[in-house]
Amino acid sequence: MKICFVSSESDPFVKTGGLADVSGSLPAALEKSGCEVALFVPFYDLIDSGKFAIKPVISIRNINVKIGNKEVLFSLYTAKLPGTRVDVYFIDCPGYFHRKKVYTNDADEDERFILFQNAVLVSLMQLNLAPDIIHCNDWQTALIPAYLKKNFNNDFFRNTVSIFSIHNIAYQGLFDKSSYFKTNLPADDFQPMGHYELYDKFCFVKAGISFAEIVTTVSPTYAEEIRTDEFGCGLEGVLESRKNDLYGIINGINDRLWNPSLDKLIFKNYTFKTFGEKIKNKKELLKNSKLEFSENTPLLGIVSRFAWQKGFELFEPIMEKLAEKNLQIIALGEGEKKYEDYFRNISDKYPGKVKTFVEYNNELAHKITAASDIFLMPSKYEPCGLNQMYSLQYGTVPVVRKTGGLADTVKDIEEYPDEGNGFTFSGFDSKQFYSAIERALTCFKDKSLWMKIVKQGMKEDFSWNSSASKYIEIYQKALSKLIF
Ligand code: ADP
């Protein structure tokens, strides 16, 4: 099967969050399962072309794409996804992608990704690479299913179907309706309550949901949640209308990069058998963070985008009480200023207890995951979440709110005495969060119970094998919808 995977970010080239982890590892897993995969991403100036030996595709230079009436040129570059045979194609358009940022609030944010999507389809034709499947991810790629049906419904793509994967329904690609005319999709198709309109605006994601042969999201629970008013962000109706074509597939993790026995970024590698070595990671990290080390003081880790979604409001009412306990917290994150300030403030207020790193730092993310005893993820909503899975693999016991992918991957030891791997709470409520942390702190003192929980987490199989084969089944289902 020939797959074209399209994403606005992909690890190791460029990353802001979990979408990059998925776009860097699912294509590789598909290739390992026998698919032929080409991955398309924008050629941002943040991408290090020397490091990845990115080269121009000589035949595809200065190709014209129309954005409304404006003519914009793009060129194509290519490299291999490191360690795989997957071809990666980079859409080069310096005017749009040389902004020192992946996402912007610039007035032409819509144009950047309208160009990207058109350029992907034009490149496939120029490369004579007719895929069976175009797998689109999030709003930056959500118009492709519509383009395939409307503007590119030609002989070349006659056997091509599209899949649209929702990684986060809150990011919808919502623009003023005048933006629709920049797409050059049929002008009359923009109608109130139609495939493109939401809240009197133009919504990229609605088009993806409406036109893709199959819609997926990144966990079974989130697939249910987004069909409700609470989580659907206005798209619950259109998702309900596609419920027979909506699937939730939990993400896998890259078990070469996120594996405590192989991880090159941590101080000391370990497995469950050599679990005693894990503590060396805690010792070193605490030393580097200028916090005192004590074996019996549990270290609570946080690695996150600092965004509303992640539920950090829950800390404020309980922080003082937490600080009275025998524990330490190390938080790594960046994003919204109010959360950055909040974590900076609690570091200042409780200097021996809390340390905050306001930055994006992949190496530190690995070090915190390996060093911590407990990992905190009280998300308001979480489509899948990768950090709780990383923690489980590193024997770092997660405390999470039971939502989306967190509900699908973390089982509370009280509820599941034989297979529990962490601690969960249901309501978006500080008291519940506090009592889940308290339960974790109490269990931490009971070493044999603690090691049982650790073991259940470390033995979970989160490799991509099973999720990749579920995607292949979905691709086959989508292909069976082709009408000859
Ligand atoms: P989301 O995509 O919503 O941010 P995920 O849990 O799916 O959440 O994925 C987040 C990814 O980004 C993980 O790989 C995590 O380690 C990484 N990450 C988040 N914040 C930081 C940070 N400040 N520094 C380094 N890595 C980070």
Ligand code: GLC
């Ligand atoms: C989004 C979600 C996160 C998910 C990631 C990868 O960023 O917020 O929960 O793990 O996409 O699918």
